[in-house]
Amino acid sequence: MLGKEVSSTDEFVKGLWRENPVFVQVLGMCPALAVSNTAINALTMGLATTFVLLMSGMSVSALRNFIPREARIVSFICIIASFVTAVDYIIQAISLELHRSLGAFIALIVVNCLILGRAEAFASKNSLGRSVLDGLGMGVGFTVALLWIGVVREILGSGTLFGVVLFPDTFQTWTVMVLPSGGFFAMAMWLLLVNWLKEREAAAEKRTQEATS
Amino acid sequence: MSDASHWSVFINAALINNFVLAYFLGICPFFGVSAKLETAVRMGGAVSFVMLVASVCAYLINLLLDAVNAPYLRIISYILVIASTVQLVEMLMRKLSPTTFRAMGIYLPLITTNCAILGLALFQTNRGYGFTSAIAYALGAGAGFALALVLMAGVREKLDLANVPNLVKGTAAALIVAGILSMSFMGFAGLGR
Amino acid sequence: MNTVSPVQQPPTSAWSIYRAIVGIGALCALLIVTVYQATASRISENQERFLALAIAEVLPAAQSTVAIVLTEDGRLVEATDAPALPVFLGFDANVELVGAVVTAEGMGYQDNIRVLYAYSFDEDAIVGFKVLDSKETPGLGDRVETETHFIANFEKLDATVMPGAGTLLNSIVTVKQGEKTEAWQIDGITGATITSEAIGNILNESANTWVPVLERNSTAFRKSDMTGER
Numbered sequence: 232m233l234g235k236e237v238s239s240t241d242e243f244v245k246g247l248w249r250e251n252p253v254f255v256q257v258l259g260m261c262p263a264l265a266v267s268n269t270a271i272n273a274l275t276m277g278l279a280t281t282f283v284l285l286m287s288g289m290s291v292s293a294l295r296n297f298i299p300r301e302a303r304i305v306s307f308i309c310i311i312a313s314f315v316t317a318v319d320y321i322i323q324a325i326s327l328e329l330h331r332s333l334g335a336f337i338a339l340i341v342v343n344c345l346i347l348g349r350a351e352a353f354a355s356k357n358s359l360g361r362s363v364l365d366g367l368g369m370g371v372g373f374t375v376a377l378l379w380i381g382v383v384r385e386i387l388g389s390g391t392l393f394g395v396v397l398f399p400d401t402f403q404t405w406t407v408m409v410l411p412s413g414g415f416f417a418m419a420m421w422l423l424l425v426n427w428l429k430e431r432e433a434a435a436e437k438r439t440q441e442a443t444s
Numbered sequence: 445m446s447d448a449s450h451w452s453v454f455i456n457a458a459l460i461n462n463f464v465l466a467y468f469l470g471i472c473p474f475f476g477v478s479a480k481l482e483t484a485v486r487m488g489g490a491v492s493f494v495m496l497v498a499s500v501c502a503y504l505i506n507l508l509l510d511a512v513n514a515p516y517l518r519i520i521s522y523i524l525v526i527a528s529t530v531q532l533v534e535m536l537m538r539k540l541s542p543t544t545f546r547a548m549g550i551y552l553p554l555i556t557t558n559c560a561i562l563g564l565a566l567f568q569t570n571r572g573y574g575f576t577s578a579i580a581y582a583l584g585a586g587a588g589f590a591l592a593l594v595l596m597a598g599v600r601e602k603l604d605l606a607n608v609p610n611l612v613k614g615t616a617a618a619l620i621v622a623g624i625l626s627m628s629f630m631g632f633a634g635l636g637r
Numbered sequence: 638m639n640t641v642s643p644v645q646q647p648p649t650s651a652w653s654i655y656r657a658i659v660g661i662g663a664l665c666a667l668l669i670v671t672v673y674q675a676t677a678s679r680i681s682e683n684q685e686r687f688l689a690l691a692i693a694e695v696l697p698a699a700q701s702t703v704a705i706v707l708t709e710d711g712r713l714v715e716a717t718d719a720p721a722l723p724v725f726l727g728f729d730a731n732v733e734l735v736g737a738v739v740t741a742e743g744m745g746y747q748d749n750i751r752v753l754y755a756y757s758f759d760e761d762a763i764v765g766f767k768v769l770d771s772k773e774t775p776g777l778g779d780r781v782e783t784e785t786h787f788i789a790n791f792e793k794l795d796a797t798v799m800p801g802a803g804t805l806l807n808s809i810v811t812v813k814q815g816e817k818t819e820a821w822q823i824d825g826i827t828g829a830t831i832t833s834e835a836i837g838n839i840l841n842e843s844a845n846t847w848v849p850v851l852e853r854n855s856t857a858f859r860k861s862d863m864t865g866e867r
Binding site: 460461466516517567570571633 | 673747748831
């Protein structure tokens with residue numbers, strides 16, 4: 232790879248902005264749009280995914296010398312599916328209501344391309360410590376991205392935030408925001424913002440490069 | 445369990461509760477493959493086929509799991525069956541139509557992580573569909589997915605020729621188009637009830 | 638992938654592939670079963686508590702309940718294990734029958750809706766209603782759970798049995814908002830038509846199945862000295 236020594240903090244931080252799974256890598260969009268109609272759903276989904284990401288990343292990294300190349304994908308899928316099953320039951324034990332509102336999407340964490348992608352691209356090739364940081368970083372980045380979308384959709388679509396009513400009764404809710412279309416629009420909006428910020432970043436970098444050369 | 449006729453199950457899955465536009469399943473390939481009409485059609489066909497096979501397998505697996513009372517094995521058994529089916533489709537396609545196989549490229553193995561297929565299996569189990577209803581459901585879902593994909597590809601091909609600001613190009617534009625498509629599909633809400 | 642390249646690693650033996658798959662499989666199975674066992678009691682506690690609260694809400698007069706099932710020859714007997722859609726008989730403090738509580742399920746707009754309703758033998762009507770589980774659209778379909786005029790439908794929704802037949806005298810049906818004229822109609826919600834109609838269909842189908850049976854067999858329970866556990 233590059234001659235740069237990648238610091239440990241960088242492993243964690245890259246998942247938050249530079250390589251944010253939802254807005255930059257555009258992975259794991261299905262749950263991002265489906266369960267983000269309220270902030271609490273978005274938060275729960277993000278945390279559940281982070282849990283699976285972390286645990287499966289740790290397992291894959293710990294077992295990476297034991298799994299031969301040919302059996303890679305099958306093993307990853309088994310490991311991820313087991314942790315997803317585990318988190319499904321854990322959420323049921325914590326709160327039946329939360330489990331009901333997330334429905335089948337907890338089980339769908341298993342096909343979140345993000346988790347399989349990280350296992351394949353990172354955890355299977357790096358030490359346990361780094362895999363933990365990577366998994367945590369990506370998970371937190373994913374949760375934050377989901378929360379952004381969820382907060383916008385809940386505030387505009389229901390007039391509440393985490394169930395707390397924000398506006399007086401006269402506020403006409405933008406019901407479309409809690410519908411599927413709203414998910415697409417909210418994500419498009421944030422994506423535009425992220426793209427714009429990245430463009431400014433790249434332009435600023437180019438300016439400093441030209442100035443120093 | 446449900447008294448819905450097979451036709452209404454089909455229409456529901458294809459139009460009213462379209463898997464991509466209403467349930468947000470199958471988004472990754474939806475945005476990845478919908479840039480060109482031809483790949484969209486091929487992907488739609490492949491996904492429909494895998495859905496049908498997965499649906500039948502899910503029904504049989506569920507019978508088995510109920511018999512041994514092991515509901516916790518559901519997720520892992522479903523996903524392993526889906527992964528195997530995709531492998532099978534890959535091998536078949538390579539033998540029967542190498543050109544299609546090359547054209548699909550990376551997207552064929554990606555069908556495994558297509559939430560739509562696992563979602564189909566899980567929804568069908570949760571709603572307790574019988575064997576024929578499950579088939580109708582899978583056919584409807586596949587048709588709906590293919591339809592959404594083709595519509596999206598058509599619009600995006602036209603968008604490519606238009607003067608779109610740089611910021612919006614690519615995924616952001618696709619998302620907005622998807623949002624509008626999703627709203628229009630809501631018009632099917634009263635159908636078949 | 639069919640170019641001849643220098644071999645970078647020795648081909649993996651079948652044994653190591655086999656070992657890996659079986660090993661991983663065993664570890665995964667162990668994990669799943671452990672978590673399942675660890676959470677099972679907590680989950681069933683949660684479910685029982687939820688159901689008990691729901692029953693108290695729809696049939697407040699009931700101090701104790703007994704779960705019942707329908708046998709093949711049409712009799713009602715006490716349930717030995719939990720069916721998917723449980724049905725209960727409610728008894729007051731004097732162990733007198735006050736009503737029945739039935740779970741029903743059916744397809745709404747988005748997904749299955751699961752409801753609980755209470756039937757009163759004295760009033761020949763549905764007197765309590767609660768949505769247990771729904772994935773209907775927030776702000777639209779889920780108004781069936783909150784809208785006051787809709788909930789008022791279930792204070793006394795007529796469910797009289799046709800004498801001598803195994804069905805209701807009048808089918809329960811949902812009508813447009815404001816057009817309710819009969820006691821067996823449900824005043825729907827404008828803007829949530831599909832969900833309101835779905836509720837009507839679910840109740841109609843369930844009541845037609847259960848109410849005639851409950852009426853026919855209720856005498857056997859009225860004088861019974863069956864004590865129910867909560």
